[in-house]
């Protein structure tokens with residue numbers, strides 16, 4: 188083989204080895220040729236996908252954490268719905284008792300369905316409180332109902348009336364006032380009312396029918412929960428008004444941890460019960476439905492034990 192031919196052969200082998208090395212080296216980042224462009228595009232796509240997956244997972248984790256935090260917030264918040272004026276088979280009574288969430292029924296003593304309503308509410312898992320009639324500044328005496336507390340009563344008379352009312356409402360764990368714009372600002376009378384409640388293991392919810400009520404201040408002095416109504420649901424008797432008030436409850440819950448709200452059976456009973464029924468899912472997004480006893484135990488550590496206050500007659504069991 189000539190010298191020149193040998194050199195040519197050596198060059199061909201060198202080039203072949205180099206070509207083989209080039210094929211195995213990951214040179215697409217530095218050397219420009221068509222296949223390296225395809226590889227670069229593939230790498231960009233894969234990187235983008237990976238980044239998207241990582242970011243997506245992080246975002247969804249972030250959303251999950253935010254939702255969980257929101258959920259925890261809502262689980263901490265409590266709404267206690269009290270329905271007044273039960274015990275007289277008024278409009279909306281059955282619908283109120285059938286609400287699918289825990290509420291509190293405030294039952295007036297000594298009325299035709301007092302015991303029946305209290306026992307039925309208790310069976311369905313609702314809280315029961317005594318709705319005690321108290322003298323208002325204005326209003327007809329017949330609106331008060333039997334067993335009412337009046338401003339001219341002696342200490343002993345007040346004590347006897349409150350005790351009898353507690354004994355007349357089965358399963359009662361607390362009390363609130365029916366009317367009472369006059370009596371709830373009377374320190375002498377309210378002090379006796381609260382003392383009797385405490386002796387029987389009951390707390391007292393101030394319905395706030397009077398801006399000058401002495402109840403929260405007296406309750407705090409006596410080591411009782413200063414719990415009071417925040418929003419009346421149906422002081423105007425229309426469905427639109429009740430719905431507006433339910434919106435106010437939700438707005439209140441955005442700023443506060445608890446909301447006590449009072450509605451009624453009677454003239455507005457059907458509006459109140461149907462508005463509450465349809466608002467349950469939305470309200471559930473804002474807070475947990477609790478009985479008023481759950482709220483006072485959780486907020487003020489109330490430990491009153493109202494057991495054995497009443498003997499339930501066999502004909503209504």
Ligand SMILES: [Zn+2]
Nearest residue numbers: 271272365366
């Ligand atoms: Zn009432």
